Amino acid sequence: MGQSPYSKDFPVTWEELHRNSRALSWRLLELGPWKGIIAITRGGLVPAAILARELDIRLIDTVCVTSYGVNDEGDAAMHQGELNILKSVEGDGEGFLLVDDLVDTGKTARCVREMLPKAHFVTLYAKPAGRPLVDTYAMEVSQDTWIRFPWDMEYTFSTPLADRTNNPG
Ligand SMILES: O=P(O)(O)OC[C@H]1O[C@H](OP(=O)(O)OP(=O)(O)O)[C@H](O)[C@@H]1O
């Protein structure tokens, strides 16, 4: 454990995620046609489903990845260790969209791009450290921002800013 480099929280609603996925679809429609989609599990699965619907793509495969020892954003930030590839895809990815929810440090992207160098790599969100690895993305967020996806959240009480212990004011 160490101090987290994430000082900002960026919650994303289902509606925003859907809207950003559709914005991405518009750009990808112009760049196609595409043979199919390869989703990077698990975060790439939801954007992949929306892109598949908008671009009328039926051929969908997965690269299945786990990061060791990541259990919250602090650990994730400090964890620069190995990725474990549970399942890959044959070929070099030519003509395919390779989809993930976000690129942060670029560790996942680097690894998967090496496996599928000719795929067109797309993410919904891109932080500066990983952005050069992405071919097309919907939105940029700063490196010190932790994105909260709707599937990771529940509707609950929000502590007023003034009452938070780390309140800088
Ligand atoms: O650019 P990086 O620093 O590699 O971070 C980005 C990756 O981290 C998250 O996946 P995670 O490994 O947390 O697993 P998940 O998709 O199963 O939630 C996210 O979905 C990206 O795949």
Ligand SMILES: O=c1[nH]c(=O)c2nc[nH]c2[nH]1
């Ligand atoms: O939910 C997440 N939000 C993030 O900002 C992030 N960066 C790496 N992995 C992440 N997972």
Ligand SMILES: [Mg+2]
């Ligand atoms: Mg992921």
